[in-house]
Amino acid sequence: MIRFLKYITAVIAIAITVGCSVAESKTTTVSTIIDFGDPNAKQFATRLKSLADNKKTNQVVNITQFGDSHSAADFFTGEFRTLMQQKYGNAGIGWITPVAIKGQSHAVVTWKSKNWDVLSSRTLSNLDFPMGGFIAKPSKDSATIQIVPRGSNNKDWQIKLTFKTLKNNSRSLALYDKNDKKINLSYTPTPNVWQTASVVAKMPLVIKGQKDVELGGIWLTRNQQSGVIVSSIATNGAKQTIWQKWGKDWFKELAISQSDLVILEYGTNESFDETLDANQYRKNLVSNIRLIRKNLPNAAILIMTPPDTMANEKNMPKSFAKIMNIQKQVAKSEKTLFWDWQVAMGGKFSIKQWRQRGLARPDLVHQTLKGYKESARIFYADLNEFIRKNS
Structure with missing residues (x-):
């Protein structure tokens, strides 16, 4: 009976959220964000509350979401970014891939590239x-990338590029602004070492390599602009073990991000793994969290479970319940x-109702653009209720 009441409560909450505006839903939906004692949660909430009260503080709150295909299209994170920036201020775009990635997208950026190959972990x-x-x-030499933010913006942007020179050549990389004026990119060529350099320029940006x-x-962040940045660092088909395929020093970039909240959105692909080693999965998740804490000691961390998912019309994926339990533990x-x-979303098997309403795709795994936006609105409402209670 208790479980049934919880399910009904969740369904009512979704109905309320769907039937009203975001501004209304955030005051009527009971927050489903649980704080299991994160040492930086209150600080994160207080910083956002400060931004809401005074958007001229020159303060930036960075939210970084790592994930799989639910994040890679930037449908969920794109809507979440829009809502957060409407309330707390727009400090920029955040992290983007160097070129367009097939099967992935970004809500506020387009790329035009020529003579670049993409390698994926x-x-x-x-x-x-x-x-x-x-x-x-x-x-080929003189390969070009043009990065164009959607919408017009004549303000200055701070642009941080992560790159590696394979030879001791200071001319390997060149940047040009919207007026085709060369931008002074100051760096010391250090062969075979990833480094990050920063410039201030107007967009669109042209990179020649x-x-x-x-x-x-x-x-990509707006120069000297307060507000929120929401970054989506994601790959279609990814499991959380993808971090182990990145270079031994990648976490230095994590530290540079100055993230105030790191969201871990993995688990859907693991849930379809019928041979999942539960102990290894748990061990790796713990290791990832501790890696974040070591490099971002002031950041709050949020584990986001997979959305409701079905392997077919009757069954959940074999390891779905196992993943959910381990994530909560x-x-x-x-x-x-x-x-x-x-x-x-409404509990177990709710993905079928979402499909009927045009919010989920036929595969009962992924959501439609409308569905991801609805999920983002629910998360946004939950997060703001959490901030209200903790700031």
């Missing part, structure tokens, strides 16, 4: 991948925040 091993697991490598350079992730033992996406 999803399909390749034993390479020195930077954070995010993508490398753009010129196939020679064959002896590799390009990793790029951070680790959230408790490692003292993180926890958001149950399945409960937020």
Whole structure:
């Protein structure tokens, strides 16, 4: 009976959220974000409350979400970014891949590239991948990338590029602004070492690279602008073990991110693994959380479960319940925040109702654009209720 009442409560919460505006839903939906004792949760909530009260503080709150295909299209994170920036201020775009990745997208950025190959840690091993697991490598000299933010903006941007020169050549990489004016990119060529350099310029940005350079992730923030940044660092088909395929120093980029909240959105692909080693999965999740804490000692951490998922019309994926249980146990033992996406949707098998309403795709795994936006609105409402209670 208790379980049934909890399920009915969740369904009512979803109905309320769907039937009203975001502003209304955040005051009527009971928060499903649980704090299992995260040492930085209150500080995170207080910083956001401060931004809401005074957007001219020149304060930036960085939220970074690592994940799989639920994050890689930027449908969920894109809507979440929009809502957060409407309330707390728009401090920029955040982390993006060096070039467009097939099957992935970004809500506020487009790329035009010529003569670049893409290497992915999803399909390749034993390479020195930077954070995010993508490398753009010129196939010819004078390869070009143009990065264009959606919408007009004549303000200055701070642009941080992660790159590696393969030779001692200071001309491997060149940047040009919207007026085709060369931007002074100051760096010391250090062969075969990933480094990050920063410039201030107006967008669109043009990057020109020679064959002896590799390009990793790029951070785009509005120069001297307070507000929120939401970054999506994700790969289609990823499991949380993808971090182990990135180079030994990738976590230095994590530290540079200055993230205030790190969200771990993995688990869907693991849930379909019928031979999942539960102990190894738990061990790796704990290791990832401790890696974040070591490099971002002031960041709050949130474990986001997979959304409700079905393997077919009748059954959940074989390891789904196992993944959910381990994630909640680790959230408790490692003292993180926890958001149950399945409960937020309405509970077990709710994906079928979402499909009927045009919010989920026929595969009963992924959501439609409308569905991901709805999920983001629920998470946004839950997060703001958590902030209200903790600031």
